[in-house]
Amino acid sequence: MSTVADVSTELRDSYARESAAIQQRFAATGDGRAAISERTALVDSTVLQLWNEIISCDAKGPKNFAVIATGGYGRGWLFPYSDIDLLFLHGESGIETELKDAVRRFSQELWDLRMKLSPATRSIAECERLDPNNVEFAISLLDCRYIAGDPNLFARLRDKCIPRLVGRDCHALIENLGEITRSRHHKFGNTVFHLEPNVKDGPGGLRDYNVAGWLALISAMEKLRMWPDPATLLPVSSRRAFAAALDFQTSARCFLHYRYGRHDNTLTWEAQDEAAVRKIGTPEAEISSVADWMRVYFGHVRNVHRVCTQLLEEIPAAWSSVYRQFQGWRTKITSADFSVVDGLIFLQQPNALQDPEKLLGLFHFMAEHGLKLSTTTEYKVEQALPALASTPPRGGELWLYLQETLLQPNAADALRAMNALRLLTLLLPELKGIEALVVRDFYHRYTVDEHSFIAIENLHRLKESKSEWDQRFADLLTELEQPELLYLSLLLHDSGKGAQTDNHVEASLQLTDSCGERLDLDATDRETLRFLVANHLEMSAAMRRDIFDPANVKLFAEKIGAPERLKMLCLMTYGDIKAVNPEAMTPWKADNLWQLYIASANYLNRSADERVRTGSDAGSGANLAHLHSLAAVAGKKINIFLEGLPQRYLRIHGASDVLAHTEMASRLGQNGVECGLKQVRHWYELTLITTDRPSLFASVSGALAAWGMNIVKANAFSNAAGIVVDTFYFTDRFRTLEMNIQEWDRLKKSIAAVVKGETDLARMISDRMRSEKSDGTKVKIATQIEFDDRASTHSTLVQVITQDRPGLLYRMCSAMSKQKCNIEIALIETEGQMAIDVFYLTADGGKVSEERRAGLEKALREELAAN
Amino acid sequence: MTKIEAIIQVSKLDAVKDALQEIGVEGITVFEARGHGRQKGHTEFYRGREYTVDLIPKSKLEIVVADDMVEKVEQAIIAAARTGKIGDGKIFRSRIDEAIRIRNGDRGDSAL
Numbered sequence: 001m002s003t004v005a006d007v008s009t010e011l012r013d014s015y016a017r018e019s020a021a022i023q024q025r026f027a028a029t030g031d032g033r034a035a036i037s038e039r040t041a042l043v044d045s046t047v048l049q050l051w052n053e054i055i056s057c058d059a060k061g062p063k064n065f066a067v068i069a070t071g072g073y074g075r076g077w078l079f080p081y082s083d084i085d086l087l088f089l090h091g092e093s094g095i096e097t098e099l100k101d102a103v104r105r106f107s108q109e110l111w112d113l114r115m116k117l118s119p120a121t122r123s124i125a126e127c128e129r130l131d132p133n134n135v136e137f138a139i140s141l142l143d144c145r146y147i148a149g150d151p152n153l154f155a156r157l158r159d160k161c162i163p164r165l166v167g168r169d170c171h172a173l174i175e176n177l178g179e180i181t182r183s184r185h186h187k188f189g190n191t192v193f194h195l196e197p198n199v200k201d202g203p204g205g206l207r208d209y210n211v212a213g214w215l216a217l218i219s220a221m222e223k224l225r226m227w228p229d230p231a232t233l234l235p236v237s238s239r240r241a242f243a244a245a246l247d248f249q250t251s252a253r254c255f256l257h258y259r260y261g262r263h264d265n266t267l268t269w270e271a272q273d274e275a276a277v278r279k280i281g282t283p284e285a286e287i288s289s290v291a292d293w294m295r296v297y298f299g300h301v302r303n304v305h306r307v308c309t310q311l312l313e314e315i316p317a318a319w320s321s322v323y324r325q326f327q328g329w330r331t332k333i334t335s336a337d338f339s340v341v342d343g344l345i346f347l348q349q350p351n352a353l354q355d356p357e358k359l360l361g362l363f364h365f366m367a368e369h370g371l372k373l374s375t376t377t378e379y380k381v382e383q384a385l386p387a388l389a390s391t392p393p394r395g396g397e398l399w400l401y402l403q404e405t406l407l408q409p410n411a412a413d414a415l416r417a418m419n420a421l422r423l424l425t426l427l428l429p430e431l432k433g434i435e436a437l438v439v440r441d442f443y444h445r446y447t448v449d450e451h452s453f454i455a456i457e458n459l460h461r462l463k464e465s466k467s468e469w470d471q472r473f474a475d476l477l478t479e480l481e482q483p484e485l486l487y488l489s490l491l492l493h494d495s496g497k498g499a500q501t502d503n504h505v506e507a508s509l510q511l512t513d514s515c516g517e518r519l520d521l522d523a524t525d526r527e528t529l530r531f532l533v534a535n536h537l538e539m540s541a542a543m544r545r546d547i548f549d550p551a552n553v554k555l556f557a558e559k560i561g562a563p564e565r566l567k568m569l570c571l572m573t574y575g576d577i578k579a580v581n582p583e584a585m586t587p588w589k590a591d592n593l594w595q596l597y598i599a600s601a602n603y604l605n606r607s608a609d610e611r612v613r614t615g616s617d618a619g620s621g622a623n624l625a626h627l628h629s630l631a632a633v634a635g636k637k638i639n640i641f642l643e644g645l646p647q648r649y650l651r652i653h654g655a656s657d658v659l660a661h662t663e664m665a666s667r668l669g670q671n672g673v674e675c676g677l678k679q680v681r682h683w684y685e686l687t688l689i690t691t692d693r694p695s696l697f698a699s700v701s702g703a704l705a706a707w708g709m710n711i712v713k714a715n716a717f718s719n720a721a722g723i724v725v726d727t728f729y730f731t732d733r734f735r736t737l738e739m740n741i742q743e744w745d746r747l748k749k750s751i752a753a754v755v756k757g758e759t760d761l762a763r764m765i766s767d768r769m770r771s772e773k774s775d776g777t778k779v780k781i782a783t784q785i786e787f788d789d790r791a792s793t794h795s796t797l798v799q800v801i802t803q804d805r806p807g808l809l810y811r812m813c814s815a816m817s818k819q820k821c822n823i824e825i826a827l828i829e830t831e832g833q834m835a836i837d838v839f840y841l842t843a844d845g846g847k848v849s850e851e852r853r854a855g856l857e858k859a860l861r862e863e864l865a866a867n
Numbered sequence: 868m869t870k871i872e873a874i875i876q877v878s879k880l881d882a883v884k885d886a887l888q889e890i891g892v893e894g895i896t897v898f899e900a901r902g903h904g905r906q907k908g909h910t911e912f913y914r915g916r917e918y919t920v921d922l923i924p925k926s927k928l929e930i931v932v933a934d935d936m937v938e939k940v941e942q943a944i945i946a947a948a949r950t951g952k953i954g955d956g957k958i959f960r961s962r963i964d965e966a967i968r969i970r971n972g973d974r975g976d977s978a979l
Contacts, residue, residue, distance in 0.1 A: 543877075544877060544878060544880070544881070545877075545878045546876060546877070546878045547924075548909045548920075548923070586899055588899040588900075588901065588924060589899070591920070591924070592877075592924050594918075595909075595911065595918065595920060598911050598913035598918060599911055601913060602911065602912070602913060782915075784915045786912075801914060801915035831914065834914065834915070836914050836915070
């Protein structure tokens with residue numbers, strides 16, 4: 001007769017043999033579902049055998065006692081090194097005491113078989129009560145499965161206790177499940193796109209698969225008060241994708257467990273390599289590289305994550321009156337095309353998305369309001385894509401929608417949704433190469449596309465940040481003239497990483513050019529985009545040098561060339577570094593980045609009067625060559641126009657502007673004035689080209705002030721021939737130009753008349769000042785005036801920082817004129833209420849003397865104090 | 868065993884790492900640091916505001932080596948990091964009682 005010891009040895013051998021056989025079959029087939037089923041069956045038979053030997057020779061006995069599989073084991077999903085969740089259920093305390101020793105021996109035997117047993121002992125009454133400190137136990141009961149013992153006891157548990165528990169405590173269950181899940185997602189950065197993901201606990205992993213199932217089950221059971229048909233739990237549109245995801249992920253997890261020989265669910269790079277070679281989970285697919293295999297992986301986890309997060313939103317919202325109340329206000333933002341219910345976007349018309357404008361408008365709406373798409377809306381987007389693919393939108397209209405979306409506070413989430421639905425790569429095929437692309441790098445944590453979305457998100461989040469350092473960058477962001485170009489450059493900056501090349505910048509540039517053409521961007525915008533992508537690593541590189549060394553600052557600043565580009569590149573660097581991983585942008589780095597920015601900005605302001613010499617290539621060579629190549633006809637005219645202009649002029653004006661200015665200059669004649677006026681996003685741009693004359697800059701400033709315009713920025717340059725190119729950027733405070741198209745011409749004529757001295761400017765200004773009341777509610781900015789004689793070899797730099805107010809520029813320039821100072825260059829900027837104006841002045845053909853400086857400072861302070 | 872701590876200019880980090888690799892030192896820990904000795908801070912004015920940096924950004928390295936490598940390592944660091952100007956940095960030495968490799972439990976010099 002066999003002894004207990006004999007049985008143990010025999011069982012151990014049999015278990016080991018069968019386990020090895022399961023592993024071998026998995027190695028041959030890669031079929032994860034089969035492996036976990038076989039392993040479940042093996043453990044079932046082992047548990048039963050032990051039950052017979054130790055607890056009861058009757059598989060259905062003793063009465064009022066049963067052993068139940070719960071959790072993953074209950075689901076029939078036993079991964080090679082998963083815990084085995086067993087519940088010893090008793091109907092009364094007597095039987096528990098009676099069988100205590102037997103249960104202990106039973107558990108010990110299972111441990112000796114090297115099973116990672118996770119036992120629990122509960123009474124049937126305890127199972128019906130929700131323990132708020134152990135909600136996980138209640139959740140595990142949802143997967144309960146009978147193994148051995150009293151079947152009636154199990155039936156009571158399954159058919160009575162659990163439905164009652166769920167019926168009574170569904171809200172608490174859902175809430176807890178939601179909290180645990182969100183916390184777990186947060187731990188993983190709320191993204192599926194990790195370079196070394198966790199196939200169980202990562203967003204979109206097997207845990208999320210389970211969560212989706214539990215949420216749906218609890219919701220259905222609460223309504224029906226009984227167990228629903230499991231096949232009908234999930235939305236119809238998700239079932240197939242879910243089943244495919246499960247097949248893939250079970251295979252991946254089994255592979256990892258066998259590979260490591262322990263419970264480890266991390267898909268390391270080495271594991272990815274092997275999985276791709278063995279085509280784990282993808283026996284039929286075309287897998288030619290690790291990148292291909294990881295794309296399949298991300299496709300599955302993305303689907304699971306989407307459904308899981310949707311259910312997390314939809315189910316509690318359906319119940320919670322508080323949640324409804326909170327979300328209810330959102331319905332006020334419902335539009336003609338979209339309605340918002342419980343925080344999710346629905347379509348007012350089911351077939352609305354057949355119209356590409358509405359399809360693009362949907363994501364703009366999403367980006368604007370920070371909402372998610374409902375499952376039905378996502379389905380409608382997917383349905384609309386084939387028609388869109390046959391004639392994809394492009395050109396100016398596409399750019400209009402894209403830029404408006406990029407500028408919204410939740411642009412990153414909208415881009416993610418567009419990417420998940422394959423819309424983004426349809427509109428911008430340039431991004432196809434980086435879709436779910438894993439690039440192996442010890443620093444980067446995310447796939448390349450996710451990295452770009454996070455970079456964009458980092459900039460939008462600046463406004464919410466309370467940190468002092470972030471505030472500085474947030475202020476810089478508000479000063480940008482074209483932030484949409486910055487966001488677009490962040491989207492494209494690593495697009496070249498999908499190319500098989502060591503130099504991703506070159507590849508990214510080619511894709512940027514293609515994108516610029518696709519969006520029909522004008523030449524200047526394309527140059528800016530190109531510049532940002534080409535130089536997106538420059539600031540990081542400069543930070544690795546001595547940022548306080550003037551020579552390094554000069555080298556870097558000259559490479560960038562213009563303040564606006566410097567601001568954009570600084571913010572791009574900030575967003576890019578911060579998107580590498582959550583710890584990448586340390587206060588140390590942020591500080592250094594800021595220091596480099598301000599040193600470079602100061603250098604650019606103090607080196608504005610280095611002149612263009614058309615005979616030499618130094619400094620402006622590339623620009624000049626580019627201009628000459630564009631102006632085959634203009635030719636000599638360009639040289640004459642550019643000679644002696646500050647190099648800064650070439651850095652801030654694109655080729656098309658320079659050509660236009662050249663033409664304007666060539667039409668001037670003896671005493672002519674050429675005026676150009678256009679609207680540029682938030683302001684108007686007036687370009688004045690004329691021969692230099694006294695008080696010119698002051699006069700035009702005054703004329704604009706007299707028209708009620710607020711000058712926010714201006715540049716004044718002159719060339720060797722005495723031709724002046726002044727550009728004023730202003731806002732139309734009284735909407736004169738916006739409401740009256742005929743006023744555009746009248747303004748230009750008025751400016752020309754003032755310049756020629758044909759109008760009484762002083763009268764115009766006093767009339768305007770009389771009609772305006774001063775706004776008392778201002779932030780007080782103290783006036784600071786600084787002189788610098790070293791910045792230029794032949795002029796004196798004056799920087800004035802003061803309170804911005806109407807007519808300020810006119811008054812300052814008039815004061816300078818009265819002191820017989822000539823404005824060679826003016827660089828005017830406004831930051832909120834603060835005017836930051838830099839002038840390069842000469843007097844009597846040279847620098848401003850000490851004596852005259854004192855007089856000028858006094859005059860400026862008096863002028864600024866008086867008004 | 869000896870621990871060598873070196874505070875160097877940020878711009879010299881790559882050169883020092885390369886120099887250490889050349890002499891066979893593979894284990895190195897790098898920290899972002901700030902500090903100053905006799906080197907003065909830096910003040911920059913931007914839009915009327917003063918930005919003063921008293922503690923200059925530096926890189927700090929920690930290397931633990933066998934005693935017979937100490938001189939070689941220090942010379943390599945000095946050669947790569949020196950510019951001759953104030954702010955080049957400093958090297959500190961201290962004794963280490965024990966080193967243990969987590970992966971396999973190796974101790975002493977063989978853990979380095």
